[in-house]
Amino acid sequence: MAKPISMEVWNPSGKYRVVSTKSMPGTRWIRLLTDNDCRLEICTDPKTILSVDDILALIGDRCDGVIGQLTEDWGEVLFSALKRAGGTAFSNMAVGYNNVDVEAANSNGIAVGNTPGVLTETTAELAASLTLSAARRIVEADQFMRAGLYDGWLPHLFVGNLLKGQTVGVIGAGRIGSAYARMMIEGFKMNLIYYDLYQATRLEKFVTAYGEFLKANGEQPVTWKRAATMEDVLREADVVSNSVYNYTQQISLHPVLDKTTYHLINPERLAIMKKEAVLVNASRGPVIDEVALVEHLKANPMFRVGLDVFEDEPYMKPGLADMKNAVVVPHIASASKWTREGMATLAALNVLACHLQSFRGQLISRTLLCC
Numbered sequence: 001m002a003k004p005i006s007m008e009v010w011n012p013s014g015k016y017r018v019v020s021t022k023s024m025p026g027t028r029w030i031r032l033l034t035d036n037d038c039r040l041e042i043c044t045d046p047k048t049i050l051s052v053d054d055i056l057a058l059i060g061d062r063c064d065g066v067i068g069q070l071t072e073d074w075g076e077v078l079f080s081a082l083k084r085a086g087g088t089a090f091s092n093m094a095v096g097y098n099n100v101d102v103e104a105a106n107s108n109g110i111a112v113g114n115t116p117g118v119l120t121e122t123t124a125e126l127a128a129s130l131t132l133s134a135a136r137r138i139v140e141a142d143q144f145m146r147a148g149l150y151d152g153w154l155p156h157l158f159v160g161n162l163l164k165g166q167t168v169g170v171i172g173a174g175r176i177g178s179a180y181a182r183m184m185i186e187g188f189k190m191n192l193i194y195y196d197l198y199q200a201t202r203l204e205k206f207v208t209a210y211g212e213f214l215k216a217n218g219e220q221p222v223t224w225k226r227a228a229t230m231e232d233v234l235r236e237a238d239v240v241s242n243s244v245y246n247y248t249q250q251i252s253l254h255p256v257l258d259k260t261t262y263h264l265i266n267p268e269r270l271a272i273m274k275k276e277a278v279l280v281n282a283s284r285g286p287v288i289d290e291v292a293l294v295e296h297l298k299a300n301p302m303f304r305v306g307l308d309v310f311e312d313e314p315y316m317k318p319g320l321a322d323m324k325n326a327v328v329v330p331h332i333a334s335a336s337k338w339t340r341e342g343m344a345t346l347a348a349l350n351v352l353a354c355h356l357q358s359f360r361g362q363l364i365s366r367t368l369l370c371c
């Protein structure tokens with residue numbers, strides 16, 4: 001029997017018992033639940049990542065719905081426990097749901113929700129920040145200044161990569177990949193090459209229209225290309241190496257994590273990329289073979305990466321922390337106040353949607369994976 005863990009209780013007399021495995025930003029999500037007859041219990045245990053046993057203790061004997069986190073392992077054990085406790089709803093406070101076994105939820109009659117949309121721009125902005133930080137060596141230069149090593153301007157000091165007018169490669173051109181592509185295209189007049197299982201029609205139309213706008217204004221138009229394979233994106237350097245600029249390759253990863261994207265970036269594919277490429281990952285760590293990446297960074301000091309996510313989160317593979325050509329941040333891509341409050345609100349609505357008729361309809365089809 002798991003030991004009980006500390007909880008903060010809102011609206012103790014509420015009819016539906018909803019558990020949130022973490023405190024979340026804002027108060028709107030709390031009001032939504034308490035105004036709709038929920039007794040809300042928020043776990044206040046200081047442990048960052050809760051184990052399955054911890055969550056079993058939170059679910060207890062009676063629980064109508066749970067809001068959980070991407071760090072938790074939501075599989076058969078938890079969904080069957082939630083079913084036994086009378087539960088019908090679970091929402092991840094995340095758009096990614098690789099930590100959730102949706103089939104197990106389905107077979108236990110539990111509806112699953114995620115929080116798409118509200119984090120699209122915030123996450124794309126962080127990917128753009130990592131791109132700039134890696135391309136212009138911002139972190140290295142900051143450390144150099146703080147170490148008191150700057151003794152005057154030099155022609156070779158922290159020379160990095162120019163983005164303007166070059167080609168950005170996007171792997172996974174869904175909501176976030178498309179928003180990132182637009183930022184790089186509008187901001188830096190970059191051409192686009194993307195790889196996705198599906199055609200990104202809206203993104204293609206945008207680039208075409210923007211290219212026409214630039215041309216009409218006497219500027220070099222931007223272009224797009226949908227690659228038939230991942231390798232085509234990674235090889236794109238050869239296609240444009242006659243550019244007036246010294247071409248550098250810029251690739252950002254935005255696919256879901258599933259069997260088809262696990263170790264999408266592996267030693268063979270790293271070997272195809274240019275030695276001065278910039279690679280950004282704000283999707284999920286296992287999309288890159290991180291051991292192979294560390295070796296590649298060691299062998300190619302001009303190859304740079306910007307990483308928000310890691311294969312064995314919260315840990316980094318040995319050697320990564322020592323690499324000056326890597327910019328690393330702790331999974332903060334969706335961390336703007338507006339977005340985090342929005343994610344909490346969507347998660348609460350997902351859980352409510354399963355209990356209250358008035359919340360059914362448009363929300364349920366927009367945010368629930370199954371019900």
Ligand SMILES: NC(=O)C1=CN([C@@H]2O[C@H](COP(=O)(O)OP(=O)(O)OC[C@H]3O[C@@H](n4cnc5c(N)ncnc54)[C@H](O)[C@@H]3O)[C@@H](O)[C@H]2O)C=CC1
Pocket residue numbers: 095096097116117119120123171172173174175176177195196197198254255256257260261282283284308309331332333334
């Ligand atoms: N670092 C962070 O804090 C955040 C990370 N994410 C990650 O970003 C992912 C994408 O989020 P959204 O853009 O909202 O999802 P989305 O579903 O709109 O886009 C995902 C895209 O990946 C594509 N895809 C699937 N399999 C593929 C494959 N084998 N090769 C190439 N493309 C493939 C899909 O067709 C889709 O277009 C999430 O699943 C999550 O893991 C999302 C938000 C924040």
Ligand SMILES: O=C(O)C(=O)CO
Pocket residue numbers: 070093094095096097119333334
């Ligand atoms: O939403 C997600 O998938 C995240 O990684 C956190 O924002």
